[in-house]
Amino acid sequence: MVRTPKPISARSTIAHVAERAGVSTATVSRVLNGNYPVSKEARAKVAQAIDEIDFVQNAQAKALVQAKTGIVGVVMADVSDPFYSEMIGSIQNVCGANGKLLVICSTQGHSDVELSYLQVLRSQRVDAVIVLGGGSDDDQVQASLARQAAALAREGCRLVLCGRPAPDAGRDTLAVEVDNVDAARQATRHLMAFGHREILFLGGPRGSTTSRDRLAGFRFAFDEAGWASEQCTVDAGDFSRQAGYDLAKKHVLGGTRFTAILAASDFMAIGAIRALLSMGLRIPDDLSLIGIDDIPSASDMVPRLSTVRLPLSEMGRLAAGLALGLDRTAPLRPLGVSLVPGLTVGPLPASGEALIGRIAG
Amino acid sequence: MVRTPKPISARSTIAHVAERAGVSTATVSRVLNGNYPVSKEARAKVAQAIDEIDFVQNAQAKALVQAKTGIVGVVMADVSDPFYSEMIGSIQNVCGANGKLLVICSTQGHSDVELSYLQVLRSQRVDAVIVLGGGSDDDQVQASLARQAAALAREGCRLVLCGRPAPDAGRDTLAVEVDNVDAARQATRHLMAFGHREILFLGGPRGSTTSRDRLAGFRFAFDEAGWASEQCTVDAGDFSRQAGYDLAKKHVLGGTRFTAILAASDFMAIGAIRALLSMGLRIPDDLSLIGIDDIPSASDMVPRLSTVRLPLSEMGRLAAGLALGLDRTAPLRPLGVSLVPGLTVGPLPASGEALIGRIAG
DNA sequence: ACTTCAACAGTAAGCGCTTTCTATCCACCA
DNA sequence: TGGTGGATAGAAAGCGCTTACTGTTGAAGT
Numbered sequence: 001m002v003r004t005p006k007p008i009s010a011r012s013t014i015a016h017v018a019e020r021a022g023v024s025t026a027t028v029s030r031v032l033n034g035n036y037p038v039s040k041e042a043r044a045k046v047a048q049a050i051d052e053i054d055f056v057q058n059a060q061a062k063a064l065v066q067a068k069t070g071i072v073g074v075v076m077a078d079v080s081d082p083f084y085s086e087m088i089g090s091i092q093n094v095c096g097a098n099g100k101l102l103v104i105c106s107t108q109g110h111s112d113v114e115l116s117y118l119q120v121l122r123s124q125r126v127d128a129v130i131v132l133g134g135g136s137d138d139d140q141v142q143a144s145l146a147r148q149a150a151a152l153a154r155e156g157c158r159l160v161l162c163g164r165p166a167p168d169a170g171r172d173t174l175a176v177e178v179d180n181v182d183a184a185r186q187a188t189r190h191l192m193a194f195g196h197r198e199i200l201f202l203g204g205p206r207g208s209t210t211s212r213d214r215l216a217g218f219r220f221a222f223d224e225a226g227w228a229s230e231q232c233t234v235d236a237g238d239f240s241r242q243a244g245y246d247l248a249k250k251h252v253l254g255g256t257r258f259t260a261i262l263a264a265s266d267f268m269a270i271g272a273i274r275a276l277l278s279m280g281l282r283i284p285d286d287l288s289l290i291g292i293d294d295i296p297s298a299s300d301m302v303p304r305l306s307t308v309r310l311p312l313s314e315m316g317r318l319a320a321g322l323a324l325g326l327d328r329t330a331p332l333r334p335l336g337v338s339l340v341p342g343l344t345v346g347p348l349p350a351s352g353e354a355l356i357g358r359i360a361g
Numbered sequence: 362m363v364r365t366p367k368p369i370s371a372r373s374t375i376a377h378v379a380e381r382a383g384v385s386t387a388t389v390s391r392v393l394n395g396n397y398p399v400s401k402e403a404r405a406k407v408a409q410a411i412d413e414i415d416f417v418q419n420a421q422a423k424a425l426v427q428a429k430t431g432i433v434g435v436v437m438a439d440v441s442d443p444f445y446s447e448m449i450g451s452i453q454n455v456c457g458a459n460g461k462l463l464v465i466c467s468t469q470g471h472s473d474v475e476l477s478y479l480q481v482l483r484s485q486r487v488d489a490v491i492v493l494g495g496g497s498d499d500d501q502v503q504a505s506l507a508r509q510a511a512a513l514a515r516e517g518c519r520l521v522l523c524g525r526p527a528p529d530a531g532r533d534t535l536a537v538e539v540d541n542v543d544a545a546r547q548a549t550r551h552l553m554a555f556g557h558r559e560i561l562f563l564g565g566p567r568g569s570t571t572s573r574d575r576l577a578g579f580r581f582a583f584d585e586a587g588w589a590s591e592q593c594t595v596d597a598g599d600f601s602r603q604a605g606y607d608l609a610k611k612h613v614l615g616g617t618r619f620t621a622i623l624a625a626s627d628f629m630a631i632g633a634i635r636a637l638l639s640m641g642l643r644i645p646d647d648l649s650l651i652g653i654d655d656i657p658s659a660s661d662m663v664p665r666l667s668t669v670r671l672p673l674s675e676m677g678r679l680a681a682g683l684a685l686g687l688d689r690t691a692p693l694r695p696l697g698v699s700l701v702p703g704l705t706v707g708p709l710p711a712s713g714e715a716l717i718g719r720i721a722g
Numbered sequence: 723a724c725t726t727c728a729a730c731a732g733t734a735a736g737c738g739c740t741t742t743c744t745a746t747c748c749a750c751c752a
Numbered sequence: 753t754g755g756t757g758g759a760t761a762g763a764a765a766g767c768g769c770t771t772a773c774t775g776t777t778g779a780a781g782t
Binding site: 010011054056057058059060061063064069071078079080082085086088089092093096101102103104105106119120122123124125151154155156241270273274277296297300301302 | 371372415417418419420421422424425430432439440441443446447449450453454457462463464465466467480481483484485486512515516517602631634635638657658661662663
Binding site: 397 | 730733734
């Protein structure tokens, strides 16, 4: 068999630069990195050679010997969801300003995919990994996660959790937490302040820490008020518009008793609004509604969506700061949230029958 | 000086695996890649060793010898803008399904940053680069871009433009174009169909191809109608909510004559709506308004925002397909757009004085 | 019994870059 | 003038992995 002659690489290397500049590769490397004295003349010759052959360093080779890549990995459910993209936006800002590259991994909420992406990022030798959003509640998944976290730590890669509680065991992991319990609690209290007591809770996917905490906050508010939350209907979706739409429709048509809805995400609230309006219901005259997150769309809504604001950008910024080692210590306590009143919550309708009446009409 | 003893690497290598399994590194590599026959026993021993020491391949080293990384770079203005995140979402889906990693780079619309990211991605030896959204109109920038494109092509990296016209010269570049001219034209015609002739055009940033094309479409619609577009006021912002808000306020208060607004992006339209409502104007009774893009928020608006739909997800999907080499040829012509009527466009107000009257009131 | 060949396994040569070690070369000091 | 040391350069050893090449075997073919 005729051996194919080794093709001349289309990419130039420091060896090419060195030859052209009449110096050694070591010198080229030194010019490139500026971490060792090089004479003015050599520097100039190298610079010219680089320019002439349009040389660009091979980041892989460099990473191989330096054992760091300048890449940060971000794992989340869905890039196109504003809940995440807000955080990613601020992470990108921090990373960009520090010359780090961002690789993003969407899991669509599957924790097995999350785990496998962690492994991929490990293989990429990223300098840090940021995991965004709630995680699985499942013990087995948590254990696998802890194992990956330990491996990451052992290999010198920082792991930062953002919007998810830090695992109890092991300080391998930094976390930027947000008070999901209080978010739902505040939302519930806001509804209660308007007299609502029969509240339909549209929760997030079962088995997620975020869903769990928000439901807990809802129940907590009832406990505080000395009322039983059991009289309220609780259902679960997946944080999406569609889920909000479907669930709202289902419960209105199904005759569930409620005067207000607490949606576990603004997206669900927005979906619910559309469903309610399509059935001829008025907000907040017939039904009150509040969401959680305060994504940008919430303030675009007319009337403005009542919701509870999570500091998404700040969470991203803090997480990135920890990931890059700019900040050393994670916030001691979960980040606070704040009620954003809006105009979708109002007093109880004059007559309890108003709701049914309108739908029938 | 005492020499620090070489630290035992925290990371295991195939050499460790090989030793533990009692085989050569070549065999380990073969088991890992499955591209060469290996006996069942060897395979089993290697698998066990990998498991025992929790070995994960070094992607950098692999990339160095194989000269490909399995990474796709995406360059765009802003990840958190739904116009982009919609596309990124579908790109991520395609890439994820094909085992590619995505590196994202936000330029904030600065073409010099765009250029420098292209260089960074070149150094990362990404397999492909996708550039999202409009580009600079400037000849010099275009030339630099063409140079980078040529370099990328020479180095075996595919460049795909998405939402931006392909450069005339050189077939180094694949492009998924979208008909921005027609988008603005359709929007304008829709307004005209309701009797509007004095239209305020709120454009995107000057010097961007998208802005240019959308303005061209606006003027084209007037030409088609045999009317002079010169009587209309044209202003420029940056596609953001804030710009829409500010410009709308400015022109209403400034007494600009118009009965409808064509916003060059849905975000600007949404910002304008807020401004108009805050001034007590009713939409579409007092003023009609239409956007372009049909981002998800557009359909959340109540009343639903009239707009022109760009197939964002499809654009992303096509671009990713081209980038990964799944598809060979780019679409011959720009992707079509379609009017989404909505409820923010209505007939001319009964009296031309209505507008002024209400503001004064 | 003697090739012939497929199936495996190991050796070792890099991939492109950084970095230690080892020179050189001078300017400068005693 | 011999000695010192700072400023520069270059040679070469890897970083961890893939992949020709070069063997070994043992079964099948003649």
